[in-house]
Amino acid sequence: MKADTDHEPQGRHQSKKAAASGWIGSALEYYDFFIYATASALIFPQIFFPKGNATTAIVASLATYGVGYVARPIGAFVLGHLGDTHGRKNVLLWCMFLMGFSTIGVGLLPTYDRVGLLAPVLLVVLRLLQGFAVAGEISGASSMILEHAPFGRRGFFSSFTLQGVQAGQILAAAVFLPLAHYMPAEQFNVWGWRIPFLLSFVVIIAGWIIRRKVDETPAFTEEGQRQARPRSPVIDAFQYSTPNMLRVVCMALMNVIPVVATIFGAAYAVQPAYGIGFAKDVYLWIPVVGNIVAVVVIPYVGNLSDKIGRKPPIIIGSLLSGLLAFAYLCAISIHNVPLAFVMSLLMWGVVYQGYNAVFPSFYPELFPTRTRVSAMAIAQNIGTAITAMLPALFTAVAPPGATNIWFTVGALAFGITVIAALAAFSARETYRVHMSELGQPDAHAVDKAEYDRLRALAFTARA
Numbered sequence: 001m002k003a004d005t006d007h008e009p010q011g012r013h014q015s016k017k018a019a020a021s022g023w024i025g026s027a028l029e030y031y032d033f034f035i036y037a038t039a040s041a042l043i044f045p046q047i048f049f050p051k052g053n054a055t056t057a058i059v060a061s062l063a064t065y066g067v068g069y070v071a072r073p074i075g076a077f078v079l080g081h082l083g084d085t086h087g088r089k090n091v092l093l094w095c096m097f098l099m100g101f102s103t104i105g106v107g108l109l110p111t112y113d114r115v116g117l118l119a120p121v122l123l124v125v126l127r128l129l130q131g132f133a134v135a136g137e138i139s140g141a142s143s144m145i146l147e148h149a150p151f152g153r154r155g156f157f158s159s160f161t162l163q164g165v166q167a168g169q170i171l172a173a174a175v176f177l178p179l180a181h182y183m184p185a186e187q188f189n190v191w192g193w194r195i196p197f198l199l200s201f202v203v204i205i206a207g208w209i210i211r212r213k214v215d216e217t218p219a220f221t222e223e224g225q226r227q228a229r230p231r232s233p234v235i236d237a238f239q240y241s242t243p244n245m246l247r248v249v250c251m252a253l254m255n256v257i258p259v260v261a262t263i264f265g266a267a268y269a270v271q272p273a274y275g276i277g278f279a280k281d282v283y284l285w286i287p288v289v290g291n292i293v294a295v296v297v298i299p300y301v302g303n304l305s306d307k308i309g310r311k312p313p314i315i316i317g318s319l320l321s322g323l324l325a326f327a328y329l330c331a332i333s334i335h336n337v338p339l340a341f342v343m344s345l346l347m348w349g350v351v352y353q354g355y356n357a358v359f360p361s362f363y364p365e366l367f368p369t370r371t372r373v374s375a376m377a378i379a380q381n382i383g384t385a386i387t388a389m390l391p392a393l394f395t396a397v398a399p400p401g402a403t404n405i406w407f408t409v410g411a412l413a414f415g416i417t418v419i420a421a422l423a424a425f426s427a428r429e430t431y432r433v434h435m436s437e438l439g440q441p442d443a444h445a446v447d448k449a450e451y452d453r454l455r456a457l458a459f460t461a462r463a
Helices: 002-007 015-042 054-085 088-107 118-134 137-148 154-182 185-192 194-198 200-211 218-225 233-270 280-308 311-333 337-351 359-365 369-388 390-397 405-426 448-460
Strands: none
Touching (some): 015 054, 015 088, 015 118, 015 137, 054 118, 137 154, 233 280, 233 337, 233 405, 280 337, 311 337, 390 405
16 A cells, blocks of 8 residues: 555545536536537538638638637646646636636627628637637646546546537537427528527536535645645746647647548538538537447546556557548548448547547646646647648638548548657556656656556545
């Protein structure tokens, strides 16, 4: 027991409560973020932009989706600093309020027919606020869950952050499904699309009730007691953790898979300019079913990473999901809805989760407690900001009417996943390193036998 008591924080751990808070908070906050993503592909090109050129409207709408990611690095600097100086719990509450109110604002916006160019300008402003707010969510929630989790089970508990994100995406698409299916198109385009955005008021209330009940983490509390918190965690992160931050930037490029699955794929399948002709309500079921599968798969992959390490699932998941992007886009191009469903389930619901379920533990484990939120938030959000421009880029290099659109976009996606896999391969393995030594150059891993013993003890621990 010596290794356990000497190297792990000794405060009150709330593993299950922290995981539940991270799950529910991420689900609610990413519901807000992804209803915008869904609307940017399905409805915004028709109501917020000039109607003269369909291709221009699609590109402009998808670009406003990407603008939210451009704001994320800025939010990461600010919210990461607050998370490392004022606590994980506080920054998560601030993220939630900013996201909720900006999303409600989108639901109240006038359209292009009423106010002209002011409509897309206001849309961009609110999307910037969304991007700023969401920048601290995954890094804050992952750090909170990781620091509350028992040694040997960090991968399992941290995976609930991304399970919540997937659940938020299910909710976002599911809210649109009955509206798109049962509401007349004219009414849906005029006011029906606003309903999911205005429901964010419920998100704010529910999230506040849940998150205020979780204690601050023992690791963060101990840093304060030792006077170890830096005055500028951002500067410290760049000074001591730049190589790992660069690795996270490259691994975060894996956001290309959800871009292909839910953003470009949606525009490619349903926008008349592409000539595919999937019905909107039919296409919406593709990411819904994929995400349902992902919700089931994620905790198993997180638990697997506690047994075999973080790197193998990330590397394998990156490369295989990149290859499956070809098949998914090809299925859309040949108008084969059943095949598109199958490819979505494999690419997005199963294989991609090798990366998606593991990065919430692997990323924060690469950094020390004193700069964990800042380093992860900045690096991850820079990576995702790069991929956020991909929907517009894909449309530009493979516009409506071009030949072999599926191959061009698939090749780009696979190349990006190779970069992510190489970044993971170059990182050190972290799953057997104690919390107090994470992010330290001279950290040593617990030997396998001792690790298995401590992991077995963790199964009997009470949160």
